[in-house]
Amino acid sequence: MTSDLAISVSGLRKSYQDKAAVDGLDLSVARGEIFALLGPNGAGKTTTVEILEGFRKRDAGSVDVLGVDPGHAPLSWRTRVGVVLQGTGEFDELKVSEVVRHFARFYPDPTDPDEVIEQVGLAEKADARTHTLSGGQMRRLDVALGIVNKPELLFLDEPTTGFDPVARREFWELIRGLRAGGTTILLTTHYLEEAEELADRVGVIAGGRMLEVATPASLGGRNTGRTTVSWRASDGSLRSEETDAPTAVVQRLSAEFGGEVPELVVHRPTLEDIYLKMIGEQS
Numbered sequence: 001m002t003s004d005l006a007i008s009v010s011g012l013r014k015s016y017q018d019k020a021a022v023d024g025l026d027l028s029v030a031r032g033e034i035f036a037l038l039g040p041n042g043a044g045k046t047t048t049v050e051i052l053e054g055f056r057k058r059d060a061g062s063v064d065v066l067g068v069d070p071g072h073a074p075l076s077w078r079t080r081v082g083v084v085l086q087g088t089g090e091f092d093e094l095k096v097s098e099v100v101r102h103f104a105r106f107y108p109d110p111t112d113p114d115e116v117i118e119q120v121g122l123a124e125k126a127d128a129r130t131h132t133l134s135g136g137q138m139r140r141l142d143v144a145l146g147i148v149n150k151p152e153l154l155f156l157d158e159p160t161t162g163f164d165p166v167a168r169r170e171f172w173e174l175i176r177g178l179r180a181g182g183t184t185i186l187l188t189t190h191y192l193e194e195a196e197e198l199a200d201r202v203g204v205i206a207g208g209r210m211l212e213v214a215t216p217a218s219l220g221g222r223n224t225g226r227t228t229v230s231w232r233a234s235d236g237s238l239r240s241e242e243t244d245a246p247t248a249v250v251q252r253l254s255a256e257f258g259g260e261v262p263e264l265v266v267h268r269p270t271l272e273d274i275y276l277k278m279i280g281e282q283s
């Protein structure tokens with residue numbers, strides 16, 4: 001086991017009724033990094049993550065999470081791992097503070113519940129009954145329960161589904177704060193912007209296999225990809241040009257127009273452009 005890796009997976013396989021959901025997957029996540037798993041519905045992300053969390057059995061392959069095989073993990077390991085599932089559940093008439101206190105009691109050395117509530121931005125709602133929380137506030141409570149045990153490694157499954165744009169940005173700040181405190185984070189998301197904002201590296205899964213692992217800036221050769229420059233020509237038509245040297249094209253156009261280039265757009269491939277191309281090539 002290499003101590004600078006929080007997660008090390010090799011040749012992971014899992015089938016349901018003879019159909020492979022995870023089909024020989026390799027994955028390494030360094031301690032302290034935020035790693036985002038991307039992939040279409042049914043790609044095998046949740047199955048992989050649940051095996052890493054120790055909630056699902058694998059058919060084959062080796063899995064090491066914080067130096068332990070999650071398939072045979074002792075209780076002490078569980079206190080080192082935080083899990084935020086896709087919606088934790090119902091707490092009926094309990095208040096936010098009561099729920100966090102209740103969960104904190106499961107662990108030997110929890111963070112002070114009030115501190116956790118503050119950390120996830122729910123201080124004003126500490127005395128609110130959980131059924132009165134908005135979707136985004138409920139998700140914050142889910143995260144509070146996932147981090148109350150001071151996990152070294154936090155699993156987040158589609159953490160910001162249903163968030164409004166402001167809530168999503170606030171949530172990203174929370175996650176960055178956890179990383180700054182040394183927490184390793186493995187998240188799944190369908191929001192490419194989220195992966196770009198948060199992840200040190202992303203891994204794209206399709207058909208139970210890892211297609212590529214890279215930084216968001218370099219996935220699929222994105223950093224070396226061609227740029228499209230488009231503008232409105234003097235005859236009124238919309239023109240575009242693909243180039244490796246967009247600055248030179250803009251300079252040329254600027255000289256041609258004697259200054260401002262009408263409706264100038266310089267488009268570099270986004271993470272979503274690259275992702276869609278990768279996934280499209282698989283189907």
Ligand SMILES: Nc1ncnc2c1ncn2[C@@H]1O[C@H](COP(=O)(O)OP(=O)(O)OP(=O)(O)O)[C@@H](O)[C@H]1O
Binds near residue numbers: 016045048
């Ligand atoms: N308990 C189960 N029994 C049978 N098949 C399952 C089970 N869980 C998952 N599968 C199948 O395994 C495949 C991978 O599913 P998984 O939930 O891991 O995908 P995912 O990448 O997390 O998808 P999503 O983005 O939709 O959450 C799918 O074809 C799914 O139907």
